[in-house]
Amino acid sequence: MLFLVRMDVKIPHDLPAAQADEIKAREKKYSQDLQRDGRWRHIWRVVGEYANYSVFDVQSNDELHQLLSQLPLFPYMDIHVTPLANHPSAIVQEGAPG
């Protein structure tokens, strides 16, 4: 199942820089581990914003919720999830047998 996820990062200004840097380092490792195992398919920066659009490929809503809620930056992000389905005009159908 594919999901488009927008994450807006809102780190409080009074969070000490060293603590913010440590959380961001953990976030990067967590994200890259999920990218390597294929569940975090894409991550794109939104131009001019501290936000990203990501595509996740997971088995269920519950799995996505678990992955997102374990993000180190989770307490400091607004997250919006859009479930994706195949478009009938797409020349490649995601998830269809090859």
Ligand SMILES: O=C(O)CC1=CCC(=O)O1
């Ligand atoms: O910087 C961001 O957009 C938040 C984020 C998600 C994964 C990551 O490494 O940073």
